[in-house]
Amino acid sequence: MTAPDPTRFILLQTSHPGNVGATARAMKVMGFSDLVLVAPRYADVQHQAEAISLASGATDVLRNARVVDSLAHALDGVTYACATAMTPRDFGPPTHPPRELFATLGAQGQRVAFVFGSERFGMSNDDVYRCHASLSIPTDPQYGSLNLAQAVQIIAYEWRQALGGFEVAARTAPSLRADGAAVQGLLDHWQRSLTSIGFLDPEAPKKLMPRLNQLFNRAHLTPDEVQILRGVARAMTSESKRHDK
Structure with a gap:
């Protein structure tokens, strides 16, 4: 009651x-x-x-x-x-x-x-x-x-x-985080794409990729965000090949 x-x-x-x-x-x-x-x-x-x-x-x-x-x-x-x-x-x-x-x-x-x-x-x-x-x-x-x-x-x-108030209810479901394998796949993809457009010199990469690794870790990427960033990498590669023709 x-x-x-x-x-x-x-x-x-x-x-x-x-x-x-x-x-x-x-x-x-x-x-x-x-x-x-x-x-x-x-x-x-x-x-x-x-x-x-x-x-x-x-x-x-x-x-x-x-x-x-x-x-x-x-x-x-x-x-x-x-x-x-x-x-x-x-x-x-x-x-x-x-x-x-x-x-x-x-x-x-x-x-x-x-x-x-x-x-x-x-x-x-x-x-x-x-x-x-x-x-x-x-x-x-x-x-x-x-x-x-x-x-x-x-x-x-x-x-x-x-009197104690009400809890603030989450309006959206908590986002899943991409696992380590997905982030590593993203990094590999970006490394190839950055090389293809001349931004990364594979002979002298310095610390670009480790810094990108830390950037992606801080961002706590979701699986969907990983796919978006891989799409950006594909677009960079495609544009580079188009200009090479």
Whole structure:
């Protein structure tokens, strides 16, 4: 049985359906699914075309989002709530950069919620006071404007990293390396071709071939790359014979 998602994302009085859809997408790529909407402007926001479009495949998170009428209801079952408020409040909870707080919070086993205010007005003082901590995303002091979904993505990423993160999956299969016999065959082929075009003097080869040997070893050639380089050698030989006619 799959364990319940220990993290909740709460959006307060969201005005734009697209931000709800984009939030669902930001959550899903970081492995989160518990989305609660407090008094959104559109009661049917999960079914709005813009929300579905910007969810971009995270329609399960969007579809399963719960709509409630107050932050108190949204925080049901939560043991540690984080407000996302750029401006510190008098008498409010302490303000932290996300990474700094998450370094300790991630190991505590709390049922955590991240609370985001409306696009126009942010979070009210009363909403901030309900939270245990306030998060402030470090931005350029000259311009700290973040779209709601962008802020969600940053918090979701930082929290996922604090929980252990995901492994980066290889996009391509590891390449096989050409064996010693294949590399030696390539060197022999290049030696003949370089001789045919006059680049290598077989009577005074000096250290050209050993240096090419080291070059090919450092390159960790694949079998396909060996064949490409042998094709180059064939082309050099053919061009040399054509000019000799």
